[in-house]
Structure formats: structure tokens, C-alpha cells
Amino acid sequence: MRIFDPHIHMTSRTTDDYEAMYAAGVRAVVEPAFWLGQPRTSPASFLDYFDALLGWEPFRAAQYGIAHHCTIALNPKEANDPRCVPVLDELPRYLVKDHVVAVGEIGYDSMTPAEDTALATQLQLAADHGLPALVHTPHRDKLAGLRRTLDVVRESALPVEHVLIDHLNETTVKEAKDGGCWLGFSVYPDTKMDEERMVAVLEEYGPEKVLVNSAADWGKSDPLKTRKVADALLKAGFTEDDVDRVLWRNPVAFYGLSGRLDLDVAGTDATHEGNSILRGVPKTATPEA
Amino acid sequence: MWELRIAEAGRRCGPEHAEAARVLLLHTAGADAPALARVYRQGTADERRAVLEALPHLVDGPEALPIVEDALRTNDTRLVAAAVGPYAARHLDAHNWRHAVLKCLFTGVPVDSVADLPRRARADAELARMLDDYAAERRAADRPVPHDLYRVLDLTGHPATPTGTGAPDSVTDPTAPDGKES
Structure with missing residues (x-):
């Protein structure tokens, strides 16, 4: 089984997680830029983070045979802090880079005017750079947030088919689907979706344009949730082709809209001068933080 | 552009x-x-x-x-492998160059990547001491000593010591560095 986790914050995870993810079948991930738990106070803090998403993190992933791409953005929460907003001026030089496969995560947190501006500005940046956009839906007042998100997307220069709406659930999936977006579901231990509800949503709405992610981060989360959903789908009678479509082909198709997806990790990052860095023999540690 | x-x-x-x-x-x-x-x-x-x-x-x-x-x-x-190219060979001072060589051994970068290695290693007693100490540390932990370490030590022209690099049977896995750098 091959798995593409289209939304996971590997910066917050240990190297052991990469090993376990590879063993579970994960071969590709996309890491969206987001906040750190502790609020940032300056653009410089974003830049070091973006550089890590384009440097250290793909290297760490490649050591375990996992292709790593990222999305870059000012997240909605920190769009409300005027000290952070100037990072918008730095985004264009990141959005041209190989391995940046979308603008994201953007969207709403508290649905403030500052978030309106950041969302509209960054949808335009996505259109300007030939990138799709990863738009999350707010945790609070979710349905209203989805509707407002869809309105802003429709008013933007970015085609709705180039937008992935994430953190969907039973109350928001229908309107997002009717709106023509790609449909993202985050499967968490206690909040967001779980495996059984994910099966039910797929039974009702089908696998078309559906992506499932772990959204694992520093919170109580599980980077193997993608595999657990795959197993639950098979158990519920979905075919291996259905599972491959949701957990591999759909994320490849969506992020492939960037023209920048490079899934051949073994041929590039995992070797150095013919010397594989995928060392896994006991007592032979790999370079780590 | x-x-x-x-x-x-x-x-x-x-x-x-x-x-x-x-x-x-x-x-x-x-x-x-x-x-x-x-x-x-x-x-x-x-x-x-x-x-x-x-x-x-x-x-x-x-x-x-x-x-x-x-x-x-x-x-x-x-990046480490690319950093130890001809520019580093020409300009890196002795202290930082020795640490770069040791870092290659730590992280599994083949010392073939180190440009001009024979010239810069020649008669470098301090590098030989660092290699010897590193070998002793590996042996104390019952870990294999990278084969590349002996290659560099040879280039320094300083002999291996019994407590450090002395035991030839410790030459085992060339791709098994400790790797922990921080």
C-alpha cells in the first residue's frame, strides 16, 4: 500500500515517526506552513521556518524514503498580528521554489477583517504563481466559515478546482463538494474526524476529489491515521483501487496542479554520491537533530 | 531574473x-x-x-x-559534503578544517568528498590526536570505528595508538557512524 499524507506538520514530529510512517506505507508528505503553538512576533521567525520546510525537513524525510513537499503561507491565526503581516512581502520569493506545491494553510480562524485581507491576498498569490491553494476551515463557527471561504474563493482569480478545502466534516462536506473544491479530511484521535466517520463520509459522497490526512502536529495526533483510515476502508468493503485513489492518486493529482511534484525520493535526496543515507542497521544512527 | x-x-x-x-x-x-x-x-x-x-x-x-x-x-x-570541496581546502583554517573532517566521520559523509585531503592531512598531529580520541570513544561504547577514520589517520603519517585506533579488528562497517551531532 502506498500512502500520501497531504497535510502533516513533520517539524513537530520525531525522526521515529518518519520510520513508523515508512513502515506503514507512507511514501510522500506535504507539510503546510502553519503556526508553532507559541505565536511568532516577527517575519524573521517565519523565514527560518520556511527555510526548514525547504531544507532540513525534506532531508530528514528522504533519510526514510519519504518525499517531502511543502506549502507556504501566512497562516490565518497570525494574520491578525500586525507584527507578522509583513511576511506577506517575502512570500513571492518562496512561491517560485521547487518543492513548494501550494499556497497554504490559508483560510479563516476567527473571521476577522485582517484574515479577509490575508486570504484574498494569498489566493491572488497562488493564481499569480500557478499554484493551487490549501484552505483550512475554522474550528469555531465552521459552517459559516466554510460559506465565507467559498465566497472569497469565488471572488478570487484562482479557479475553484485549484482549491483544497481542509478539515471538513459531516456538516461541511456537502457544500464544499457542491462548490467544486477538492475535499480534505483530517483524522485525529479526539477531535476533527475519526476512521469510522471517514468511512461513512466516503460511503455517502464517494472517493472523487477526497483527500485524507493526519494533520499530525505537536497536539495529540497520530501520523499513522492515514494508514488506519486505509485499513478501515478495506474492512468496510472498499476496493484497493478506491483506497489508492483517496490515499495516493487524489493528493498526487491535486498537488500535481503545481507542476512541481517530484516523488522520486530514492533517485535524489536519499543518496549521496551513490552512498545511500537510508541507513537502518541497529546501532547505526542516522544524522539527527 | x-x-x-x-x-x-x-x-x-x-x-x-x-x-x-x-x-x-x-x-x-x-x-x-x-x-x-x-x-x-x-x-x-x-x-x-x-x-x-x-x-x-x-x-x-x-x-x-x-x-x-x-x-x-x-x-x-x-550540504556538509558540498562544503568540504576545493574552496574549504584552500581557505578553511586548520581548526575548522579538522572539525569538518571529523564531522564527515560523524555523519557518514565519505571522506572522498574532502578536497585535497592528503595535502591538508599530512603531518597534522592535532588531527591525528582528534581521530585517535574519536576512535577511543567509539571503542569505549562498543561501536565500530569508521573505516574512513583509518584512511585519514594514515594520511597524517601518525601511527595508531593501542587505546585509540590500535585494534585492527575494530574496522567494521564503513557506513556506521554515530551520526549524533547535537
Whole structure:
């Protein structure tokens, strides 16, 4: 089984997680830029983070045979802090880079005017750079947030088919689907979706344009949730082709809209001068933080 | 404009040709030390590696050393390997050069990557001492001593010691460094 986790914050995870993810079948991930738990106070803090998403993190992933791409953005929460907003001026030089496969995560947190501006500005940046956009839906007042998100997307220069709406659930999936977006579901231990509800949503709405992610981060989360959903789908009678479509082909198709997806990790990052860095023999540690 | 081309070299030329394309762009642009520093600072790991590859051909003096020193502070073996090229051989001071060699052994970067290794290692008693101590530390932990360590020690011209590098049976797995760098 091959798995593409289209939304996971590997910066917050240990190297052991990469090993376990590879063993579970994960071969590709996309890491969206987001906040750190502790609020940032300056653009410089974003830049070091973006550089890590384009440097250290793909290297760490490649050591375990996992292709790593990222999305870059000012997240909605920190769009409300005027000290952070100037990072918008730095985004264009990141959005041209190989391995940046979308603008994201953007969207709403508290649905403030500052978030309106950041969302509209960054949808335009996505259109300007030939990138799709990863738009999350707010945790609070979710349905209203989805509707407002869809309105802003429709008013933007970015085609709705180039937008992935994430953190969907039973109350928001229908309107997002009717709106023509790609449909993202985050499967968490206690909040967001779980495996059984994910099966039910797929039974009702089908696998078309559906992506499932772990959204694992520093919170109580599980980077193997993608595999657990795959197993639950098979158990519920979905075919291996259905599972491959949701957990591999759909994320490849969506992020492939960037023209920048490079899934051949073994041929590039995992070797150095013919010397594989995928060392896994006991007592032979790999370079780590 | 050429800096944009450097950023997008992977998707324009294919990942297997991206590094060559970036190095050629840096040559064609005649990038000087400030330009290289800017491209490096704003670059992804792939772009940074291209800067390190191009460096010895574009800068004669030591003014670009901060780029090499930055790369040697990372734990990305691709950057470490690129940092110990001919530019480092020419300009890196003895202390930092010895630490770079030791870092290669720590992180599993083949010492074949270290440019001009025989000349700089020759008669370097301090490097020999560091190698010997590292071998002793590995042996104390019952870990294999990298084969490359003995190669470099040979180049210093200093003999192995019984407590450190003395036991030939400790030459086991050349790809089994400790790797923990921080």
C-alpha cells in the first residue's frame, strides 16, 4: 500500500515517526506552513521556518524514503498580528521554489477583517504563481466559515478546482463538494474526524476529489491515521483501487496542479554520491537533530 | 531574473539536472561573493548545494567562507559534503578544517568528498590526536570505528595508538557512524 499524507506538520514530529510512517506505507508528505503553538512576533521567525520546510525537513524525510513537499503561507491565526503581516512581502520569493506545491494553510480562524485581507491576498498569490491553494476551515463557527471561504474563493482569480478545502466534516462536506473544491479530511484521535466517520463520509459522497490526512502536529495526533483510515476502508468493503485513489492518486493529482511534484525520493535526496543515507542497521544512527 | 531561474531549475530541467543547471547559471551570471551569499541565504537546500559547488570556481579569496561555515553547522549531509570541496581546502583554517573532517566521520559523509585531503592531512598531529580520541570513544561504547577514520589517520603519517585506533579488528562497517551531532 502506498500512502500520501497531504497535510502533516513533520517539524513537530520525531525522526521515529518518519520510520513508523515508512513502515506503514507512507511514501510522500506535504507539510503546510502553519503556526508553532507559541505565536511568532516577527517575519524573521517565519523565514527560518520556511527555510526548514525547504531544507532540513525534506532531508530528514528522504533519510526514510519519504518525499517531502511543502506549502507556504501566512497562516490565518497570525494574520491578525500586525507584527507578522509583513511576511506577506517575502512570500513571492518562496512561491517560485521547487518543492513548494501550494499556497497554504490559508483560510479563516476567527473571521476577522485582517484574515479577509490575508486570504484574498494569498489566493491572488497562488493564481499569480500557478499554484493551487490549501484552505483550512475554522474550528469555531465552521459552517459559516466554510460559506465565507467559498465566497472569497469565488471572488478570487484562482479557479475553484485549484482549491483544497481542509478539515471538513459531516456538516461541511456537502457544500464544499457542491462548490467544486477538492475535499480534505483530517483524522485525529479526539477531535476533527475519526476512521469510522471517514468511512461513512466516503460511503455517502464517494472517493472523487477526497483527500485524507493526519494533520499530525505537536497536539495529540497520530501520523499513522492515514494508514488506519486505509485499513478501515478495506474492512468496510472498499476496493484497493478506491483506497489508492483517496490515499495516493487524489493528493498526487491535486498537488500535481503545481507542476512541481517530484516523488522520486530514492533517485535524489536519499543518496549521496551513490552512498545511500537510508541507513537502518541497529546501532547505526542516522544524522539527527 | 537569473535568481528566479535558480529557484525553478528542478521543474524546468528535471531534478536530475537541476544542480548542474544551477551551477551553470551561477557561472553564467558571474556571481560574486555577495551574490552567492544572497542566493545561499535565500536558497533551499538544493540551491545552497549548488552555491557550494560553484564557489571554488567563482571566488578566489576567503570572503565567501561564511557560506562554508554555515553549511558545516548544518546536519544535512548533502550540504556538509558540498562544503568540504576545493574552496574549504584552500581557505578553511586548520581548526575548522579538522572539525569538518571529523564531522564527515560523524555523519557518514565519505571522506572522498574532502578536497585535497592528503595535502591538508599530512603531518597534522592535532588531527591525528582528534581521530585517535574519536576512535577511543567509539571503542569505549562498543561501536565500530569508521573505516574512513583509518584512511585519514594514515594520511597524517601518525601511527595508531593501542587505546585509540590500535585494534585492527575494530574496522567494521564503513557506513556506521554515530551520526549524533547535537
